[in-house]
Amino acid sequence: MKISGWMLLMGGVAASGGAWGAQAIDFMFPAPVDGKLTMEMTRIIKEFNQSQQQVEVRGIFTGGYDTTKVKAESAAKAGSPPALVIMSANFTVDLALKDEILPMDELFKFSADKQSATDFLQKNFWPAVQQNAQVLGRTYAIPFHNSTPILYYNRDLFQQAGISQPPRTWSELAEDAKKLTNKDKGQWGIMIPSTNDDYGGWMLSALTHANGGNWSNDNYPGEVYYDTPSARGALQFWQNLVYRDGVMPAGVLNTKQISAAFFSGKLGMALLSTGALGFMRDNSRDFTMEVAMMPVQQRQAVIIGGASLVSFKGISEAQKAAAYQFLTYLTSPDVNGQWSRFTGYFAPRMAAYDTPAMKDYLAKDPRAAVALKQLQYAHPWYATYETVAVRQAMENQLASVVTDKSRLVADAARDAQRQADEIMKPYVAQTALKQP
Incomplete structure (x- = not known):
């Protein structure tokens, strides 16, 4: 059996990880709309941690979007950069200009098919959400939840x-x-x-x-x-x-x-x-x-509007690999669709709407489709x-x-x-x- 570079890397650092020998990573997330979102994200993190033994995600609730940016930057400056952050989508430009976050290819180099982050973004996400994920043609973020x-x-x-x-x-x-x-x-x-x-x-x-x-x-x-x-x-x-x-x-x-x-x-x-x-x-x-x-x-x-996943500079190679695994879990059609149905944000992952659960949801509550109808008229979030x-x-x-x-x-x-x-x-x- 062929062993991937990611498996070798994760196996080599298992001793430095958290529970079950897993590589631990910090994941910061805001809940700017309603407190129930914190409980739902905690559930998603728990399910991910229980689904495998390579990665242990430590969820850190950080308040609103603005405070999340401040707390993530402070943690990075203190020497404990978060591996993943649900960050307001219009902060990506400023964070990239200040050289505080990683280009997403630093995580996607651990993909089995060596797919670039830009290729993943352009093939799988609504065109309206892509510009806020890129800075000067380079992908620095992956959309997680979006709104209008x-x-x-x-x-x-x-x-x-x-x-x-x-x-x-x-x-x-x-x-x-x-x-x-x-x-x-x-x-x-x-x-x-x-x-x-x-x-x-x-x-x-x-x-x-x-x-x-x-x-x-x-x-x-x-x-x-x-x-x-x-x-x-x-x-x-x-x-x-x-x-x-x-x-x-x-x-x-x-x-x-x-x-x-x-x-x-x-x-x-x-x-x-x-x-x-x-x-x-x-x-x-x-x-x-x-x-x-x-x-x-x-x-x-x-x-x-909404938020994307970003990764701060200063994390180890093992943490990058772990962050990639959790990122692809969060943006998978099933999980992205679950989050959309719970919150009301529209799922930026297009394939989420091909799942039976999402089709049933939209049939029962057409109100959730209004944001999708507006995408043809959508402009990028201001980012300076x-x-x-x-x-x-x-x-x-x-x-x-x-x-x-x-x-x-x-x-x-x-x-x-x-x-x-x-x-x-x-x-x-x-x-x-x-x-x-």
Whole structure:
């Protein structure tokens, strides 16, 4: 029998591993939508560990996406880099530019058929999720779960208000929200999360694209388009919902506030992630919840969200081999499909939808197919040098326009652009051609 190089490597380091002589690896994962996701991921890790004896995965829950990045970077700097991390998909560029993560071929060299990571990515994953996994043509991540923003709505409230179908345009959304708002009952027409933990930026970027513009340069991580007509228009639409139309409460809204209002029957519509579908479905018990595609202004458009698997530099060859084994388990059609059905994220692995379990799931709950329908209109998630700080430059200004009626959108967009440009200045200077 031919013994693979991976088996020889794993056998040679067994003594240095954890339980059962297995190679131990640290796996960091966030649960940004609902606490039940932590329990489900713990179950998946346990099943993997019990399914074989070569690798022992130590799961480390790390909170939200932003804190996961901080904790993973801190662990790497302290000399204990995680072998795998479920990382926000738009952090891949920044991590690769800083030389903190491995090119995925460092893991895929342990594949039995020597398949490259890029080949694996391009053959097995939806085209819409691939760009966020690559940096300057090289694959640094493998998608694990993905999302798009979608419209959640209370069909019972729609019927009471005489609304026959979900809004298809921004103007229809505003008009429907007016019909759904009843301040005497404490009932609001629409809520959109505006926090600076990426939800506000993600939603605003989707609205900017729907308004015919771009949020950033998809091919150059040193350029954003905050002070443009399309971005200003999206920002103005958001502020108008609060102060002109009076259909959304003033101030920064987080997802807990929005879901609580929705579940209590005091909210007609919400723009949230399809990754929240499982949570929203489980808790909308007293009325019929439906979902629809994002409303259009100039064009149909959404932004890809979610997370990918990355591996930090500094791990051993044995840990790379172990990380490869667990990565391929997590992204297998069966496991990727299980996670999708539990959470509401759509599975980035296309073959997950060919499994009998997924076909049965979609037949029973067509709401889960809305995110897939939107993929034809999807754009990559914005990813820049210092993504978090650049994103928050606009998110902080978003907070100002929904908190202060007198805050001019033009001033907010200008200030966001200036701050973002200042943050990206080192990268722009680094990549600029020197004059002869």
